[in-house]
Amino acid sequence: MTIQNEQAEQEQHQRLPKIPQRSLQMYSGIPADSVSMVGLGCSSFSTFFWTTEDWKRGSSHNDGASSSSASSASAASSSSWTVDNLDPNHPIVQEWIDTIVYAITEAGITLLDTAPWYGHGTSEVVIGWAMERLQQQQQQQPTTTTDLFQRDDIQINTKVGRYQADPAHQFDYSYETTLASVQRSVQRMQCHYIDVLQLHDPEFAPQLHPLLVTDTIPAMLQCRDELHLCRALGMTGYPLAVQHQLLQQTLELYPNRTVWNQALTYGHFTLHDTSLFNRTFITWNNGSIDQARAAKENDCQDDRKELPHKPDQQQPPPPVQEETMISFATFCDRYAIGLLAAAPLSMGLLTPQGPPAWHPASPELRQACQAAVTLCQTASVDVVELALLFSLAAAAVPCTIVGMKNIAQVQAAQRVALRAAKLDNPHQTKNNNNSKVEHGTDDNANETAETAENEPDTPPSRPPVSYLMRLQPILTESEHEVLSQILDPTNGPFAAIWAAKKDSSWSSSSSSSNGGGGGDVGYADWDGLQPVRDFWKQVPNVDVEEWQASS
Numbered sequence: 001m002t003i004q005n006e007q008a009e010q011e012q013h014q015r016l017p018k019i020p021q022r023s024l025q026m027y028s029g030i031p032a033d034s035v036s037m038v039g040l041g042c043s044s045f046s047t048f049f050w051t052t053e054d055w056k057r058g059s060s061h062n063d064g065a066s067s068s069s070a071s072s073a074s075a076a077s078s079s080s081w082t083v084d085n086l087d088p089n090h091p092i093v094q095e096w097i098d099t100i101v102y103a104i105t106e107a108g109i110t111l112l113d114t115a116p117w118y119g120h121g122t123s124e125v126v127i128g129w130a131m132e133r134l135q136q137q138q139q140q141q142p143t144t145t146t147d148l149f150q151r152d153d154i155q156i157n158t159k160v161g162r163y164q165a166d167p168a169h170q171f172d173y174s175y176e177t178t179l180a181s182v183q184r185s186v187q188r189m190q191c192h193y194i195d196v197l198q199l200h201d202p203e204f205a206p207q208l209h210p211l212l213v214t215d216t217i218p219a220m221l222q223c224r225d226e227l228h229l230c231r232a233l234g235m236t237g238y239p240l241a242v243q244h245q246l247l248q249q250t251l252e253l254y255p256n257r258t259v260w261n262q263a264l265t266y267g268h269f270t271l272h273d274t275s276l277f278n279r280t281f282i283t284w285n286n287g288s289i290d291q292a293r294a295a296k297e298n299d300c301q302d303d304r305k306e307l308p309h310k311p312d313q314q315q316p317p318p319p320v321q322e323e324t325m326i327s328f329a330t331f332c333d334r335y336a337i338g339l340l341a342a343a344p345l346s347m348g349l350l351t352p353q354g355p356p357a358w359h360p361a362s363p364e365l366r367q368a369c370q371a372a373v374t375l376c377q378t379a380s381v382d383v384v385e386l387a388l389l390f391s392l393a394a395a396a397v398p399c400t401i402v403g404m405k406n407i408a409q410v411q412a413a414q415r416v417a418l419r420a421a422k423l424d425n426p427h428q429t430k431n432n433n434n435s436k437v438e439h440g441t442d443d444n445a446n447e448t449a450e451t452a453e454n455e456p457d458t459p460p461s462r463p464p465v466s467y468l469m470r471l472q473p474i475l476t477e478s479e480h481e482v483l484s485q486i487l488d489p490t491n492g493p494f495a496a497i498w499a500a501k502k503d504s505s506w507s508s509s510s511s512s513s514n515g516g517g518g519g520d521v522g523y524a525d526w527d528g529l530q531p532v533r534d535f536w537k538q539v540p541n542v543d544v545e546e547w548q549a550s551s
Contacts, residue, residue, distance in 0.1 A: 006340050016414045019107025022398040027338035029261035031231035032110070032155055037392055037417045039111035040103045040236045040410075041342060041403035045096045045126040047081050049348075049356065058092055063346040083121035083188075088129050095406055100130035101137075102407045104154055107414050113264070113342070114189075115159035115200055115403045116181055124158065124188040131190045151192060157264075158185045159200035159236065161216065173205050173212060178219035182229050196262050197230035197351070203242040211245065217259060234262035234338070239329045242279045251335065252284075263332050264401070266342035269394060271350060271372060271387050271486055271493045272365070276341065277396075280325040283334075342401035344391035350383055364497055371493035372486050379482045385416055386479055390463075392420035393471050403499055419440060419474050462498040463487055500516025 021034040040527050043049070048397055050058070058081070087093060103109040105298045114123045122544055134149045164170050182197060197220055205212050223229040244261060250259045269277040332339040346357035349369040355361065361369075376383035392399050404410045468487055472480055 001057060003138065010547075015106070016411060017418060019414055019417045020424070021108070021110065022395065022424070024398055027261065027336055029232050029258060029336075030338045032549065034110075035155065035397060036108055036110045037421060038413045039113055039340070039342075039399045039401040040100065040109050041098075041401045042112055042114035042123045043118040043356065044403040044405040045100075045114075045123040047122075048119065048223060051353075054092075058090075061247065063175075076471055080413055081119065081461075083125050086122050093129075095128065096126045097130045097133060099404065099406050099410060099549075100127060102277055103132055103404070103410050104130075104134065105149060107410050109398055109410070110153065111155045111401070112156050115162065115198075115284075117159065117162040120163065121188065122166055132328065146373060155195035156189060156191045156462065157196040157198060157234065158189070158194055159198040160220065161200040161202070162204070163303055171201075171204050173202075173216040175215040175219045176193060178216055179223065179227075182223045182227075182282050186229060194223075194230040196232045196234045198234040198236045198264060201237045202246055203237050203239050213249070213253060216470070217250065221259065232261035233259060234264055235260060236266070237265060238265075238511045240265060240268060240275065241281065242281065244283075244328055247331070247335075247337070248284065249304060250527035250546070260337055262338035262340065264340045264342060265328065266365050266401075267346050268328075269341045269397065270344055271348045271463075272346065272369065272497070274467075275396075277327050277329045278462075280327050281331070283324050283326050283331055296524055308417060314466040333396075339397060340399050340401060341391065341394075341397045341535055344388050345384060346387075346401060350387040352377070352383065364500075368493045368497050375485055375493065379478050381478050381482045385412070386483060388416045389420055389479075390471065390483070392417055393423050393467075395424050398448075420475050423470065453545075461492070462489060 016090075019036045019038050020037050024030045025033055041248065047054070088097075100112070103112075105217065112127060116124060116546050118124070138148050160181045163172055163181070182194065186192065186194060199212070199216060199220065205216075220230075220233050224231065224233055228505060232533070247260055247263065265276055284503055326334070327358050329339055331337075341342070345351055346355070346361070347359055347367065349359065349361055349366065350373065352373055354370065354373075355366070373383045375381075388400075388402065391397075396516055402413055404413060429544060468480075468483060471483065475483065487493070489495055489498060
């Protein structure tokens with residue numbers, strides 16, 4: 001969700017320190033040693049989150065364009081912008097390109113997250129135009145300049161599986177479509193390769209496991225290990241239980257091979273929902289942590305192509321050695337899977353204007369978030385800045401992805417990141433003019449997870465009380481007072497939803513011990529599978545109940 005507290009236009013070109021970086025060295029297979037604390041969420045480079053004012057601006061700004069460009073822009077603004085009619089000279093598109101270039105060259109952002117689904121291709125196309133401009137700028141610089149943009153300076157991540165607006169063609173997890181999508185994404189973005197190729201919203205896959213295991217994952221492995229179209233593989237989706245279930249099953253089907261290098265979650269580390277760290281899942285440990293990390297190190301060798309594409313269905317998985325209850329964050333750490341987070345504003349719930357109409361949150365959660373916003377407004381505290389500070393302060397999450405559509409919003413994120421970085425390991429070194437924060441080997445790295453585990457009575461979505469103490473050094477007096485009220489488990493705006501549970505009709509083999517995604521769903525989040533059921537009900541020839549049971 002986008003940052004809404006835009007700065008004044010005259011501040012847009014104010015030079016700020018670059019966003020600090022956090023280490024990725026604890027994660028084998030991730031194609032970078034470090035990453036900026038804030039990543040650029042490129043869903044903003046589409047009409048997905050447009051307001052009425054945005055649509056008016058999209059329809060009226062044809063000044064300065066050629067006649068053909070003006071005609072194209074007019075056509076694009078009449079209903080929606082597509083890859084076929086997107087005009088690179090339109091002022092809004094130029095602003096998007098400016099934002100990407102500024103984020104990379106001035107703000108120090110080193111991760112772009114996009115998908116073919118975002119704008120049904122427009123986001124990837126805009127990234128391609130930004131890459132083209134960066135290359136042109138590089139050619140214009142003197143050869144003695146040391147601060148030239150290099151492709152390896154940034155991570156460009158995209159996804160497969162979700163594509164078109166038409167429900168009948170929105171999802172396609174087939175082998176052939178997956179390969180074609182990756183090749184199209186590389187071409188659109190003019191990026192030569194993809195850093196992390198992510199499986200997009202696997203909860204929507206009909207017959208969840210058979211299709212993904214037999215088609216999608218083998219195609220993704222081929223893109224990484226043989227075609228070298230990407231350097232690493234990841235997964236993203238809302239229900240933590242679905243990601244956990246698929247990650248767990250993949251570990252069993254590929255006992256001697258690393259499939260997943262990264263997991264991206266969204267909406268599970270916010271002011272009202274920290275289930276990323278304190279909701280636990282049944283986990284089967286098929287070997288030691290050392291064995292898991294050793295497998296990842298072996299996968300970094302050049303002989304990956306000699307490994308089979310698909311799991312050996314005749315070979316049974318190794319015997320279960322241990323069953324534990326651990327959080328999703330701890331699971332990723334155990335198997336050296338890089339963990340990223342997104343939607344720190346809960347897709348608009350934690351903003352003054354509120355979420356879009358299609359937001360799946362319950363009325364109770366909407367009302368509670370509005371109460372939190374009102375508390376901030378009464379105390380003259382920026383709720384967006386407070387929510388982002390809260391999310392960025394967790395050093396165990398190297399990068400939080402934030403949607404930003406203009407330079408002012410990137411600068412707002414810079415300011416917040418510089419504040420949050422003060423809580424990280426004080427040992428810092430300079431890296432490409434960025435402040436690089438080494439973490440992962442010190443006590444601060446997993447403080448959020450540890451505090452959750454040390455406070456076992458904490459509900460599965462409520463932040464541990466000690467997390468407020470961690471934030472105190474970087475908060476103003478007003479921010480600390482408001483945050484104390486928001487996190488109050490007895491009288492705060494989220495007190496009732498943290499205490500409540502609602503029954504969910506979804507059951508999962510990786511069901512949660514205390515809510516969310518599998519089993520009960522807490523009011524602090526939303527049923528991530530209800531949109532799935534609603535979606536497939538509108539698609540002909542799909543039996544939703546049969547699909548759900550088979551999954």
